[in-house]
Amino acid sequence: MTINRRHLAAAGAAAALVAVAGSAAAAGADSAAVSKATEAFRQAMLKPDKATFEALCDDALTYGHSSGKVETKAEFIAASTNGKSSWKTLEFEKPVAWGEGGMGHSRFLLTGQTLSEGKTTDIKIGVLMVWVNRGGNWRLLARQAVKV
Numbered sequence: 001m002t003i004n005r006r007h008l009a010a011a012g013a014a015a016a017l018v019a020v021a022g023s024a025a026a027a028g029a030d031s032a033a034v035s036k037a038t039e040a041f042r043q044a045m046l047k048p049d050k051a052t053f054e055a056l057c058d059d060a061l062t063y064g065h066s067s068g069k070v071e072t073k074a075e076f077i078a079a080s081t082n083g084k085s086s087w088k089t090l091e092f093e094k095p096v097a098w099g100e101g102g103m104g105h106s107r108f109l110l111t112g113q114t115l116s117e118g119k120t121t122d123i124k125i126g127v128l129m130v131w132v133n134r135g136g137n138w139r140l141l142a143r144q145a146v147k148v
Contacts, residue, residue, distance in 0.1 A: 030098075030099030030100050030101070030102075030104055030133070031097050031098050031099045031100075031104065032097075032099075033099060033104075033133075033138055034097040034098065034099035034104035034105070034106055034131050034138060035095065035097035035106065036138075037056065037106075037131055037138035037139075037140075038092065038095065038097060038106040038108070038129060038131075039092070040052075040056060041056050041129070041140060042090060042092050044056060045080070045087055045090055046087050046090055048080050048081045048086075049081065050077055050081050053076070053077045053080060053081065054077065055137070055139075056139060056140055057073045057076065057077065057139060057140045058073070058132055058134065058139040058140060058141045059073060060073075060141060061073035061076065061140055061141060061142070061143075062141075062142050062143075063075075063076040063140075063142075063143045064142075064143060064144035064145060065145055066125045066145040066146055066147045084116060084117075085114055085115065085116035086114065086115050086116075087112055087113070087114055087115075088112070088113040088114065088115050088120060089111075089112045089113045090110070090111075090112035091110070091111050091112060092108040092109070092110055092127075093108060093109040093110075093111055094108055094109050095107070095108040096108070099131065099133075099138075102132060102133040103130075103131070103132055103133070104130075104131040104132075104133075104138065105128060105129060105130050105131065106128075106129045106131065107126070107127065107128050107129075108126075108127055109124070109125075109126055109127075109148065110123065110124070110125050110126075110127045110145070111123065111124050124148060125145045125146060125147060125148060126145065126146045126147075126148045127143065127144070127145045127146075128143070128144050128145075129142070129143045130142040130143070
């Protein structure tokens with residue numbers, strides 16, 4: 001059989017389709033894993049536990065609040081587990097997650113109510129979370145909230 005440019009082009013196109021399909025499957029799996037990590041983080045916010053936050057947060061975490069306050073991993077965990085404030089209700093509405101090649105992000109509308117010093121406060125903010133896969137575990141690298 002004689003191989004010509006058409007054969008080479010067809011083989012190249014087939015290889016490209018296989019590569020794209022493989023990337024799409026990996027991206028789909030990573031996106032699902034980012035979505036799962038985001039939900040695990042929501043559950044951790046409802047029942048704050050230092051060990052759970054340690055496992056979900058990257059050491060390089062930068063955690064931005066809608067007020068403009070920015071915390072490190074240690075500061076975020078300390079503030080989240082000190083018992084001074086708690087979530088009465090907490091939902092992540094309209095979640096969108098993406099992940100590919102060890103990086104990912106999730107975006108959602110956070111709604112809920114907090115209880116602090118006997119006062120209930122309604123919360124409604126937009127949130128962007130950036131995730132990184134380290135050793136097979138998705139960890140929160142950055143989070144920024146904005147008022148909506």
